[in-house]
Amino acid sequence: MIYFNAVDYAMKDSALVHMLSLYRNKLSTTGQIILISASFLDQRSKKSFVRFIKDIIKAVLDSLEWRSRGQLWGWMRTRNEYQQIMVKAGLVNIEDGFIKTDRQTTYYIIGKLGKNIL
Numbered sequence: 001m002i003y004f005n006a007v008d009y010a011m012k013d014s015a016l017v018h019m020l021s022l023y024r025n026k027l028s029t030t031g032q033i034i035l036i037s038a039s040f041l042d043q044r045s046k047k048s049f050v051r052f053i054k055d056i057i058k059a060v061l062d063s064l065e066w067r068s069r070g071q072l073w074g075w076m077r078t079r080n081e082y083q084q085i086m087v088k089a090g091l092v093n094i095e096d097g098f099i100k101t102d103r104q105t106t107y108y109i110i111g112k113l114g115k116n117i118l
Contacts, residue, residue: 020089040107
């Protein structure tokens with residue numbers, strides 16, 4: 001088992017796919033990668049609008065080459081985006097869900113080797 005906790009917010013999609021691909025190659029045939037997200041984006045929430053505005057600002061700053069020092073706010077992803085990243089990294093048999101406590105809801109996704117059940 002390979003476990004990542006709250007690293008995804010600091011990585012653009014291509015870097016996250018690359019990292020997961022590298023570690024996928026270290027899995028045994030029954031191994032799995034678990035990614036716990038600190039930056040899950042619920043598409044039904046008001047955060048979607050905030051994300052839209054941030055994406056516009058990021059695009060403008062990128063075009064002006066003002067963002068050369070980092071990712072600005074970090075990346076937030078939807079459930080579908082996380083699933084697609086896992087598939088691009090060559091992980092299948094994907095399972096995901098939420099861990100709910102009184103204080104927060106945390107998203108997790110698990111990718112394994114083998115046939116995709118999504």
